[in-house]
Amino acid sequence: MKKATALKVVAISIAALSLGLAGIVFSQQASTQPAADMSFFITSTGLGKGADLGGLAGADRHCQSLAAAAGAGKRTWHAYLSTTGTPAVNARDRVGKGPWYSFDGRLIARNVDELHTVNNINRLVALNEKGKTVNGRADKPNKHDIMTGSLPDGRASAAKEDTTCGNWTKSGEGAALLGHHDRSGLRDDDASRSWNSSHPSRGCSQDALVATGGAGLIYCFATN
Numbered sequence: 001m002k003k004a005t006a007l008k009v010v011a012i013s014i015a016a017l018s019l020g021l022a023g024i025v026f027s028q029q030a031s032t033q034p035a036a037d038m039s040f041f042i043t044s045t046g047l048g049k050g051a052d053l054g055g056l057a058g059a060d061r062h063c064q065s066l067a068a069a070a071g072a073g074k075r076t077w078h079a080y081l082s083t084t085g086t087p088a089v090n091a092r093d094r095v096g097k098g099p100w101y102s103f104d105g106r107l108i109a110r111n112v113d114e115l116h117t118v119n120n121i122n123r124l125v126a127l128n129e130k131g132k133t134v135n136g137r138a139d140k141p142n143k144h145d146i147m148t149g150s151l152p153d154g155r156a157s158a159a160k161e162d163t164t165c166g167n168w169t170k171s172g173e174g175a176a177l178l179g180h181h182d183r184s185g186l187r188d189d190d191a192s193r194s195w196n197s198s199h200p201s202r203g204c205s206q207d208a209l210v211a212t213g214g215a216g217l218i219y220c221f222a223t224n
Helices: 002-030 055-069 206-211
Strands: 040-042 077-079 107-109 145-147 177-180 214-222
Touching: 055 077, 055 214, 206 214
Parallel strands: 145 214
Antiparallel strands: 040 214, 077 214, 145 177
């Protein structure tokens, strides 16, 4: 009788363990799909040509393509990038009105003003379109430099110097303004903690972007 009871306990334990493992597997599988309201991500990869994205149109296509591959292609996606010239284009005017949510449904910002004041962009929340964290300054390789071409308020710079790598068409000389998605830099100051306007790049090539801790990545926002 005792032996039968012990066997029964073992059987129940094995069944419970199996259900637990199944739950873990299911959870892992579910996490590969973005939340229904995902409307923000960092690109998992660049185009491989440094800051030459084919202009704003090419950058938008890159966002749309990655979103579609992740199962979020029904939305309209735009790159968070500014351009200079006449007229200049401000990144803040390209991303819709909000609110925006990450891959796993966490709030990024409720509106444009909040996006450019107090938002939830950081290494743990600002995931790529696959739901993966993007390497920060403490990781190897560091990929925290995200191309924006923007000032802290999300507008294009009026400086004479190149701040957008020729409006995202250069992969050699030039410079682009970069932000730190992990809100961390070499110093503990506003620039180092800025998600969209930390410092200029040292060039527009892929190698130049990698040299300062980047990978040619951009922010993508759903406009609808």
